[in-house]
Amino acid sequence: MPRPCCPKGVGARLKSLIFGLSAGKIRLLCSIISIIDFEMADERTRKSMGDLEDRFSLTRKESVELAKAMWDRTVYFGMKMENRNVTFPDTQSILQGINTPNATESDVRSILNMRDAWKLLLEKINKKITLRYICGINRVVAFNESIAWGVLRNGGVRISGTVYRPAIPDRENVQRELDTLFAVEESDTQKALRLFLWVARSQLFFDGNKRTAMMLANKHLLQNGRGMFFLEGEARRHFVPILIDFYESNDYSPALDFLYLNGIVGKTDKLPIPDTKPKP
Numbered sequence: 001m002p003r004p005c006c007p008k009g010v011g012a013r014l015k016s017l018i019f020g021l022s023a024g025k026i027r028l029l030c031s032i033i034s035i036i037d038f039e040m041a042d043e044r045t046r047k048s049m050g051d052l053e054d055r056f057s058l059t060r061k062e063s064v065e066l067a068k069a070m071w072d073r074t075v076y077f078g079m080k081m082e083n084r085n086v087t088f089p090d091t092q093s094i095l096q097g098i099n100t101p102n103a104t105e106s107d108v109r110s111i112l113n114m115r116d117a118w119k120l121l122l123e124k125i126n127k128k129i130t131l132r133y134i135c136g137i138n139r140v141v142a143f144n145e146s147i148a149w150g151v152l153r154n155g156g157v158r159i160s161g162t163v164y165r166p167a168i169p170d171r172e173n174v175q176r177e178l179d180t181l182f183a184v185e186e187s188d189t190q191k192a193l194r195l196f197l198w199v200a201r202s203q204l205f206f207d208g209n210k211r212t213a214m215m216l217a218n219k220h221l222l223q224n225g226r227g228m229f230f231l232e233g234e235a236r237r238h239f240v241p242i243l244i245d246f247y248e249s250n251d252y253s254p255a256l257d258f259l260y261l262n263g264i265v266g267k268t269d270k271l272p273i274p275d276t277k278p279k280p
Contacts, residue, residue: 052189054226055227072095073088075095077236078214080233081236090107091111094112095111106145109144117215120140131175131178135152137215138209148206153206155206159203166203188221192221192229196213196216197252199212
C-alpha cells in the first residue's frame with residue numbers, strides 16, 4: 001500500500017517548523033504526540049472489540065497453588081520472550097541451584113533475577129500497581145543487566161524486527177497513561193493483558209521490559225483470582241509477529257484476542273507444556 005503524502009509544500013513547511021524548534025520544545029511535542037497516540041489506541045480498543053470476560057475465579061489458596069506450580073514455567077516464559085537461548089530443563093536446574101554447562105553467565109543471572117522478582121511479587125501481591133511498583137519489579141528483574149535498572153530510561157532503544165522506535169519515557173506522561181489504563185472499565189483478565197502490552201510497547205526501561213510486563217500481568221491476575229499469563233512454545237512463536245504488528249500500529253485488539261485465547265492458565269492439573277498449537 002502506498003504511503004500517504006502531504007499536500008504540496010506542506011511537508012517542507014512542517015520540516016522547517018520542526019527544525020526551528022528548540023530541543024525542549026521538540027521533547028514537549030513528542031510527549032503530546034505520545035499522549036494522543038495512546039488515547040486514540042485506547043478509543044480504538046473500546047470501539048473495535050467487546051469485553052473479554054474473566055475465564056477463572058480462583059480462591060486465594062487456589063491462586064497460591066497455581067503460582068507455586070507455574071513459577072518455573074513463567075521464569076522460562078520470560079526468558080524466551082526476550083529470545084534467550086535457554087531450555088526449560090536448564091531453567092529448572094538453575095532455579096534448583098544446579099550448574100548447567102548449556103547456559104551462559106548472563107542467562108543464569110537473568111533466571112535468578114526472575115526468581116527473586118517472583119519472590120518479591122508474591123510477598124507484595126496486594127500492593128497497588130503504581131509506577132513506583134513497576135520500577136521496583138524491574139529493579140529486581142534487570143539487576144546488573146544493563147546501564148541502569150529500576151529507573152525510567154533516559155536514552156533511546158531499538159527493538160529487533162521492527163521500525164518502531166519508542167519515545168524516551170517522560171514520568172508525567174507514563175503516570176497519565178498508567179492511570180488511563182486502570183481507569184478503563186473491563187475485566188481483570190483484559191486489563192492484565194493490556195498492561196502487559198502497554199509496558200512491552202512503552203519500553204520504559206533499558207532492559208527486561210517484556211519480563212517486567214509479564215510479571216505485572218501475572219501479579220494483577222493472581223491478586224484477583226483470574227489465573228496466570230503464560231504462552232506455550234508454539235503459541236509464543238505465533239505471537240512474535242502479532243507483537244511486532246502491535247508495536248507498529250498501537251492497535252491492542254489483535255494481540256489481546258490472541259493472548260486471551262492462548263495465554264491464560266487456571267488449572268494446576270492442566271499445566272501447559274511447550275509444544276501445543278495455538279488457537280486460531
